[in-house]
Amino acid sequence: MERRAAIEIRDLRKSFAGQEVLKGVSLKAHPGDVVAVIGGSGSGKSTMLRCINMLETPTSGEISIKGESYTMRPSKDGGLEPADRKQVQRIRAHLGMVFQNFNLWPHRTVLQNVIEAPVHVLRVPRAEATARAEALLERVGLIEKRDTYPGYLSGGQQQRAAIARVLAVEPHAMLFDEPTSALDPELVGEVLSVIRDLATEKRTMIIVTHEMAFARDVASHVIYLRDGIIEEQGNPEQIFGTPQSPHLKQFISSVK
Ligand code: ADP
Numbered sequence: 001m002e003r004r005a006a007i008e009i010r011d012l013r014k015s016f017a018g019q020e021v022l023k024g025v026s027l028k029a030h031p032g033d034v035v036a037v038i039g040g041s042g043s044g045k046s047t048m049l050r051c052i053n054m055l056e057t058p059t060s061g062e063i064s065i066k067g068e069s070y071t072m073r074p075s076k077d078g079g080l081e082p083a084d085r086k087q088v089q090r091i092r093a094h095l096g097m098v099f100q101n102f103n104l105w106p107h108r109t110v111l112q113n114v115i116e117a118p119v120h121v122l123r124v125p126r127a128e129a130t131a132r133a134e135a136l137l138e139r140v141g142l143i144e145k146r147d148t149y150p151g152y153l154s155g156g157q158q159q160r161a162a163i164a165r166v167l168a169v170e171p172h173a174m175l176f177d178e179p180t181s182a183l184d185p186e187l188v189g190e191v192l193s194v195i196r197d198l199a200t201e202k203r204t205m206i207i208v209t210h211e212m213a214f215a216r217d218v219a220s221h222v223i224y225l226r227d228g229i230i231e232e233q234g235n236p237e238q239i240f241g242t243p244q245s246p247h248l249k250q251f252i253s254s255v256k
């Protein structure tokens with residue numbers, strides 16, 4: 001029997017104001033896969049990631065999470081929209097997304113950020129959520145900052161808090177959108193090492209990144225997106241060792 005994909009995208013298209021930015025993207029991530037997505041600015045990487053949790057709605061195509069497809073219906077703008085808001089909430093509750101700019105709630109402490117979704121969305125009792133959050137903060141090296149507000153943390157600390165917040169919902173899959181690109185260079189390593197550690201746990205992850213050495217190291221599969229199309233994909237040795245497309249060759253040498 002075919003293994004059920006953790007995330008499957010079939011022929012995803014997305015247009016903004018008539019401009020097609022995803023032109024038929026298909027991909028499958030099986031449980032435990034770490035998929036790195038690379039590509040130049042504007043190639044559609046964020047849009048693809050945002051469609052997976054319906055932060056953007058596809059113009060056409062199908063997306064399924066753990067074998068369950070989003071139920072879609074035609075929207076007024078000629079694209080699609082989710083037909084079942086409850087389904088989106090349910091699927092999204094266990095899809096953790098880590099953004100470039102951390103997106104922590106500024107008026108909540110680190111601990112409050114981490115327990116927010118477990119307590120208010122997943123209805124975990126507060127004491128239990130707190131105990132688990134503390135263990136996660138321990139893990140990402142932030143336990144001493146549990147009562148600190150995000151504004152008093154470095155970018156690297158904020159991003160590690162954001163990762164703990166995602167882990168707190170026991171995600172089926174984690175989506176990272178350039179998690180280190182807003183960081184000062186000296187803070188990149190501490191965040192990558194937390195993600196690297198998660199990758200060894202056989203978690204399903206899709207990571208958009210410009211850190212090529214990191215992608216080569218942690219990814220089981222690499223996708224090169226160019227102009228809304230997967231121009232090349234393969235294992236890290238193929239993509240970084242023997243790239244075929246001239247654009248990919250050029251891209252790799254430009255970001256190294
Ligand atoms: P990447 O993450 O690879 O840099 P994006 O997915 O952010 O690329 O963007 C792909 C293209 O879609 C870009 O040309 C961008 O300007 C456009 N785009 C993204 N989001 C929107 C939006 N909400 N409205 C209009 N255009 C958008």
Ligand code: MG
Nearest residue numbers: 045046047177
């Ligand atoms: Mg982007």
